[in-house]
Amino acid sequence: MSQRPYNFAAGPAVLPEDVLRQVAAEMLDWHGSGMSVMEMSHRGKEFISIADTAQRDLRELLRVPDNFRTLFMQGGGLGENAFVPLNLSRGGKVDVVLTGSWSRKSAGEARRYADVHVAADAADSGRIPEHWDLRPDAAYVHVCTNETIDGLEFHELPVVPNDVPLVIDCSSHVLSRPIDWSRVGLAFAGAQKNLGPAGLTLVFVRDDLLGHALDICPAAFNYETVAKADSMFNTPPTFAIYVAGLVFQWLKRFEYQGLKGLAAIEQRNIDKAKLLYGAIDASSLYVNRVHPSCRSRMNVPFFLKDERLNDGFLAEAKAAGLLQLKGHKSVGGMRASIYNAMSMEGVQALVAFLKDFEARHG
Amino acid sequence: MSQRPYNFAAGPAVLPEDVLRQVAAEMLDWHGSGMSVMEMSHRGKEFISIADTAQRDLRELLRVPDNFRTLFMQGGGLGENAFVPLNLSRGGKVDVVLTGSWSRKSAGEARRYADVHVAADAADSGRIPEHWDLRPDAAYVHVCTNETIDGLEFHELPVVPNDVPLVIDCSSHVLSRPIDWSRVGLAFAGAQKNLGPAGLTLVFVRDDLLGHALDICPAAFNYETVAKADSMFNTPPTFAIYVAGLVFQWLKRFEYQGLKGLAAIEQRNIDKAKLLYGAIDASSLYVNRVHPSCRSRMNVPFFLKDERLNDGFLAEAKAAGLLQLKGHKSVGGMRASIYNAMSMEGVQALVAFLKDFEARHG
Numbered sequence: 001m002s003q004r005p006y007n008f009a010a011g012p013a014v015l016p017e018d019v020l021r022q023v024a025a026e027m028l029d030w031h032g033s034g035m036s037v038m039e040m041s042h043r044g045k046e047f048i049s050i051a052d053t054a055q056r057d058l059r060e061l062l063r064v065p066d067n068f069r070t071l072f073m074q075g076g077g078l079g080e081n082a083f084v085p086l087n088l089s090r091g092g093k094v095d096v097v098l099t100g101s102w103s104r105k106s107a108g109e110a111r112r113y114a115d116v117h118v119a120a121d122a123a124d125s126g127r128i129p130e131h132w133d134l135r136p137d138a139a140y141v142h143v144c145t146n147e148t149i150d151g152l153e154f155h156e157l158p159v160v161p162n163d164v165p166l167v168i169d170c171s172s173h174v175l176s177r178p179i180d181w182s183r184v185g186l187a188f189a190g191a192q193k194n195l196g197p198a199g200l201t202l203v204f205v206r207d208d209l210l211g212h213a214l215d216i217c218p219a220a221f222n223y224e225t226v227a228k229a230d231s232m233f234n235t236p237p238t239f240a241i242y243v244a245g246l247v248f249q250w251l252k253r254f255e256y257q258g259l260k261g262l263a264a265i266e267q268r269n270i271d272k273a274k275l276l277y278g279a280i281d282a283s284s285l286y287v288n289r290v291h292p293s294c295r296s297r298m299n300v301p302f303f304l305k306d307e308r309l310n311d312g313f314l315a316e317a318k319a320a321g322l323l324q325l326k327g328h329k330s331v332g333g334m335r336a337s338i339y340n341a342m343s344m345e346g347v348q349a350l351v352a353f354l355k356d357f358e359a360r361h362g
Numbered sequence: 363m364s365q366r367p368y369n370f371a372a373g374p375a376v377l378p379e380d381v382l383r384q385v386a387a388e389m390l391d392w393h394g395s396g397m398s399v400m401e402m403s404h405r406g407k408e409f410i411s412i413a414d415t416a417q418r419d420l421r422e423l424l425r426v427p428d429n430f431r432t433l434f435m436q437g438g439g440l441g442e443n444a445f446v447p448l449n450l451s452r453g454g455k456v457d458v459v460l461t462g463s464w465s466r467k468s469a470g471e472a473r474r475y476a477d478v479h480v481a482a483d484a485a486d487s488g489r490i491p492e493h494w495d496l497r498p499d500a501a502y503v504h505v506c507t508n509e510t511i512d513g514l515e516f517h518e519l520p521v522v523p524n525d526v527p528l529v530i531d532c533s534s535h536v537l538s539r540p541i542d543w544s545r546v547g548l549a550f551a552g553a554q555k556n557l558g559p560a561g562l563t564l565v566f567v568r569d570d571l572l573g574h575a576l577d578i579c580p581a582a583f584n585y586e587t588v589a590k591a592d593s594m595f596n597t598p599p600t601f602a603i604y605v606a607g608l609v610f611q612w613l614k615r616f617e618y619q620g621l622k623g624l625a626a627i628e629q630r631n632i633d634k635a636k637l638l639y640g641a642i643d644a645s646s647l648y649v650n651r652v653h654p655s656c657r658s659r660m661n662v663p664f665f666l667k668d669e670r671l672n673d674g675f676l677a678e679a680k681a682a683g684l685l686q687l688k689g690h691k692s693v694g695g696m697r698a699s700i701y702n703a704m705s706m707e708g709v710q711a712l713v714a715f716l717k718d719f720e721a722r723h724g
Contacts (some may be wrong), residue, residue, distance in 0.1 A: 004390065004391070004396050004397075005396040005397075007396070007397055007401055009401065009402070009403040009406070010403065011403070011597070012400060012401055012402055012403060012404060012409075012597070012600055013401060014397075014401050015398065015400055015401055017390070020389050020390050020398050020400070021389075021390065023389055024386045024387075024389035024390065025386075027382050027383075027385055027386035027389070028366070028379070028382050028383065028386065029366070034366050034367040034369070034683070034685065035366075035367075035369055035376075035685070036377065036382050038374060038377055038382075038558070038559045038560075038605070039369055039371065039374055039375060039376050039377055040371070040374055041371040041372065041373070041374060041686055042374060042560065044371070044686065047374075074436040074437050074438065074441070074561060074599075075436050075437060075441075075580075075582060075583075075596070076436065076582065076596045076597050077596075078580075078581065078582040078595070078596045079436070079437075079580060079582045079583070079596065081580075081581075081582075082580030082581070082582065082583075083580070086580075109580065109581055112577060112578055112580075113578065190597065192597055192600075196400070197400045197599070197600065197601040197602075198400075198404065198597045198598065198599055198600045198601070199436060199561040199562070199598075199599025199600070199601070199602055200561070215474060216474055216475065216578050218437075218440075218441060218443075218444030218445070218448075218471065218474075219440065219443075219444070219471055220437060220438065220440040220441045220443075220444065221437075221441070221444075233440070234437070234438045234439075234440040234441065235373065235374070235438050235552065235554055235560045236560065236561075237436075237559070237560055237561025237599065237602070238374055238554075238559065238560045238561070239559040239560070239561070239601070239602070240559075240561055240599070240601070240602075243400070321396070323396065323397070324403055324406065
């Protein structure tokens with residue numbers, strides 16, 4: 001068993017220890033090439049084999065249909081907040097559903113390029129709104145399917161009427177569960193939660209949405225240009241792609257309760273979340289304010305009912321080997337991010353600490 | 363001495379072996395933190411110390427004046443080709459001097475946002491034009507100070523009249539020599555040649571040029587926004603910053619012929635280039651077509667006078683442990699990139715191979 005502390009950071013976040021060990025072992029000489037992956041030309045056969053394998057494994061894990069392209073890009077979620085409307089809005093209408101910090105940021109950025117309409121707003125309700133006021137002639141509808149800061153997750157993707165494409169920002173829960181591609185036009189995800197190092201962004205885009213970028217879209221971020229060059233129009237973030245590829249391989253061989261691959265990791269994520277929310281709900285010191293129907297399996301924000309205990313909680317947690325539990329500065333409190341690479345033992349250790357701390361201070 | 367082959371890739375490119383060894387050693391636990399650098403929150407004290415040290419070392423090496431900001435960004439050179447006019451052009455006039463592939467790409471991208479004028483064009487002359495037709499009311503003048511593909515380098519920065527800011531794309535020779543900041547308004551550089559892994563871009567921008575971005579500039583690439591957030595507006599490419607920081611430390615302790623730091627690496631670069639160009643010029647099989655006054659110290663394109671020998675040359679070079687010598691597909695022939703991390707022994711080995719191959723096939 002690992003002697004490393006448990007790292008609950010919201011991203012950049014914990015990675016599988018097996019992956020880190022392999023990265024270290026291959027650092028000076030990848031597969032007899034005499035080069036570190038960092039030193040390889042992105043157009044050489046060695047790196048192309050790395051990128052091709054990563055893309056194939058990713059598509060296999062998520063069962064990406066043939067009519068979707070997979071792009072390896074740069075710029076993160078905040079970059080995509082601009083690139084999506086630059087590529088898809090055609091300068092027309094964009095509908096956004098607000099469920100937290102990230103969807104609000106997306107809406108704000110899209111206003112530079114399109115007529116943005118808030119179709120629904122969760123405000124501080126802690127739940128995803130039921131009624132959406134959608135426009136039939138919108139270029140797309142944007143949702144953030146897992147709000148990293150607020151801890152809301154879509155457990156089912158919406159069906160958007162009138163064939164309006166759905167754009168999902170799935171940065172903080174990508175590869176934690178399947179995606180129903182029949183309901184999606186475009187999905188994007190920064191890598192630094194479930195995939196690998198910061199600096200890599202994945203985009204999955206349906207073929208028919210390519211080719212409509214505004215003239216002011218930078219060439220390096222024009223999805224059609226990137227797709228035609230197989231993500232090699234710009235020098236891609238090669239090392240991050242390599243690490244993500246190792247994470248994909250780790251996921252493919254992951255086993256849990258007789259399951260394998262994405263089904264196995266999803267089941268473990270369900271079980272981890274159930275354990276942690278159960279402990280919070282059973283306590284009289286901790287509270288999570290998200291409605292149970294849309295609680296995130298990945299990001300669990302919680303508050304101590306006596307906030308004067310916050311600093312002591314964090315100090316004791318760190319001493320117990322439980323790192324980076326402080327909540328986002330915009331909401332305060334605590335947050336435990338329990339991404340794919342967080343083990344069941346890590347969540348059990350957190351739950352044991354929650355109970356112990358409450359017994360002593362509650 | 364290293365047993366690794368010599369890697370002449372144009373980028374991503376060879377890194378100092380000491381840096382790779384340190385990255386491998388720290389992969390699972392950076393300085394007792396219990397985390398890999400890849401797993402650290404960019405807002406945690408550990409990563410902030412890494413980023414602060416990297417920035418301080420970089421500024422010290424290049425003697426960056428206080429009125430310049432250093433930004434760690436994403437998007438590479440092709441991204442900056444859009445971000446520079448989005449931030450600096452004010453939708454007005456941009457003058458560009460064409461010296462090769464990269465300056466041509468920059469001009470093309472700037473046309474999306476500004477009135478672009480070609481002030482001079484090297485065409486196929488192999489030398490930097492002397493007469494520049496500059497407009498006094500241009501927002502800035504753009505030059506690429508080292509053309510990675512064509513092998514032309516500015517050995518002195520131009521003095522632009524009328525206080526028009528000079529923008530330099532110094533991607534492929536940054537940190538190989540000093541920069542005369544008195545002549546520069548903005549400098550940018552992709553990391554994957556002299557600095558570290560692909561996916562990190564450095565921008566040095568003079569304070570007075572901030573605050574004029576077009577409304578259509580994505581927030582994540584608005585220099586003022588990035589500067590105000592100390593490059594943490596978006597999640598930065600944390601691991602690439604860490605590796606670049608180790609490269610900066612390697613440069614600071616680098617010694618050569620009684621010199622240290624940037625002066626030492628510059629002198630070794632001068633000596634490496636002299637050795638390689640000397641061997642090419644002395645041969646009757648190889649030719650470099652760039653005028654000696656503006657030959658690059660970093661990228662040495664050369665051609666075999668009998669091109670039927672190309673495939674054999676590359677195969678024999680690889681067998682001799684000399685990797686990635688194939689020229690860019692747009693120009694053909696060969697190219698030896700001899701960045702900071704390429705040792706004198708590597709260039710000596712290449713020169714010995716050139717002579718041996720010529721003796722057998724010339």
